[in-house]
Amino acid sequence: MLSNISHYLNRFKASLQIDQTIRDGVAEELYTHLEEKTQELEKKGLSKEEASKIAVQSLGSPELIAQQIYETHAQGSWKEALFSALPHLLVALLFTSYYWQNIIYASLIVVLTVGIAIYGWQRGKPVWLFPWLGYYLMPVVITGILLLSLPRSWGWIAALIYIPLALFVFIHIVRQTARRDWLYASLMLAPILVTFSWFSSLGTGNEFLMDSMWWASLQANALWIVISFIALAGATIAFIRLKPRRYKIISLLIPPLVISFSAIATSRGSIHPWGWLILLFSLFAFATPVWMQARAQG
Amino acid sequence: MNYGRELLKGNTDSLLLYLISREPTYGYQIVKELEKRSNGYFQFKEGTLYPALHRLERDNLITGKWQILPNGQQRRYYYITTKGQQVLARRLATWQDFSTAVKSVIQAETT
Numbered sequence: 001m002l003s004n005i006s007h008y009l010n011r012f013k014a015s016l017q018i019d020q021t022i023r024d025g026v027a028e029e030l031y032t033h034l035e036e037k038t039q040e041l042e043k044k045g046l047s048k049e050e051a052s053k054i055a056v057q058s059l060g061s062p063e064l065i066a067q068q069i070y071e072t073h074a075q076g077s078w079k080e081a082l083f084s085a086l087p088h089l090l091v092a093l094l095f096t097s098y099y100w101q102n103i104i105y106a107s108l109i110v111v112l113t114v115g116i117a118i119y120g121w122q123r124g125k126p127v128w129l130f131p132w133l134g135y136y137l138m139p140v141v142i143t144g145i146l147l148l149s150l151p152r153s154w155g156w157i158a159a160l161i162y163i164p165l166a167l168f169v170f171i172h173i174v175r176q177t178a179r180r181d182w183l184y185a186s187l188m189l190a191p192i193l194v195t196f197s198w199f200s201s202l203g204t205g206n207e208f209l210m211d212s213m214w215w216a217s218l219q220a221n222a223l224w225i226v227i228s229f230i231a232l233a234g235a236t237i238a239f240i241r242l243k244p245r246r247y248k249i250i251s252l253l254i255p256p257l258v259i260s261f262s263a264i265a266t267s268r269g270s271i272h273p274w275g276w277l278i279l280l281f282s283l284f285a286f287a288t289p290v291w292m293q294a295r296a297q298g
Numbered sequence: 299m300n301y302g303r304e305l306l307k308g309n310t311d312s313l314l315l316y317l318i319s320r321e322p323t324y325g326y327q328i329v330k331e332l333e334k335r336s337n338g339y340f341q342f343k344e345g346t347l348y349p350a351l352h353r354l355e356r357d358n359l360i361t362g363k364w365q366i367l368p369n370g371q372q373r374r375y376y377y378i379t380t381k382g383q384q385v386l387a388r389r390l391a392t393w394q395d396f397s398t399a400v401k402s403v404i405q406a407e408t409t
């Protein structure tokens with residue numbers, strides 16, 4: 001049977017969706033507090049059971065402490081919020097100035113994104129990392145799609161080797177992120193959902209990037225794409241700055257879903273089957289962490 | 299809402315900063331010290347102390363360090379930072395001005 005203290009700490013940990021190091025640190029502090037109080041009460045003649053029960057009661061609701069600790073650590077600074085939104089703004093800039101047509105600018109942004117994502121991953125995964133990580137994962141998925149566009153036999157051979165490897169990397173990063181906080185996984189996958197919504201809705205060509213109609217459509221919709229990424233940047237800033245978890249979920253879920261459904265609506269239903277597959281994959285990947293979070297709380 | 303509780307809520311950070319400025323201390327000792335110094339007037343759910351300590355640490359007013367005691371037990375001691383000392387000095391000055399002003403108003407009324 002669990003002791004009063006263990007039961008209390010388990011309730012506390014289960015209620016606190018936060019970086020594991022912080023959660024374990026606070027739990028350890030509460031544990032030393034409870035132990036010390038219990039020992040003091042035992043010296044006054046109470047039994048261990050009675051003493052630990054009173055110690056636990058005097059600390060108050062573990063769920064309330066967890067909520068207050070979460071709100072203390074959940075709100076990022078303005079600097080963190082702006083740095084988190086920066087990759088979305090860089091992508092918006094690519095489209096505003098048609099820089100995406102310039103291989104040097106586009107490559108610079110890819111290298112910068114990958115570099116910052118690796119740097120953040122090695123520096124203890126700060127909250128600003130996750131949107132950058134989303135863009136880091138994008139080439140992994142796009143390469144898989146491009147491989148499928150190769151001449152039939154070559155395409156399948158490449159895909160059979162590459163796709164399992166890419167899926168392994170993708171799932172590994174999502175799992176590592178979700179272990180920190182389910183919501184960070186959705187924050188990371190939001191740009192993937194928005195990008196692939198546009199990617200799929202812009203044309204019906206059998207070979208996405210090879211189709212001239214697809215490129216023309218991309219150019220025609222550049223302004224809406226820019227607005228989408230600016231909206232995503234706004235949603236990211238709101239997510240980082242808001243304290244209550246429910247507001248974070250709203251700010252995280254609604255903008256990307258509205259953007260992706262709007263992008264799909266512009267296609268008027270003329271999405272290639274591969275496009276639907278990519279869309280469903282990114283929608284599933286984006287929504288699953290929030291659903292898991294709801295299930296964990298429910 | 300209880301007025302005393304509201305007053306305590308509004309001044310918790312200053313009280314914690316003051317106690318930590320006197321000597322590095324830890325959660326349970328702070329609770330006991332607050333109760334002792336206020337003759338039992340300040341009583342609250344002890345768990346609410348930890349979010350307050352973490353808030354002060356997030357704002358770089360205090361810093362926490364784990365220490366292992368000779369008996370193997372671990373405690374997280376809190377130390378005031380330079381920024382914390384400056385903030386505390388400003389708050390104490392403001393509080394003293396406020397307290398003097400309140401006393402002056404009340405004394406003027408009662409004398």
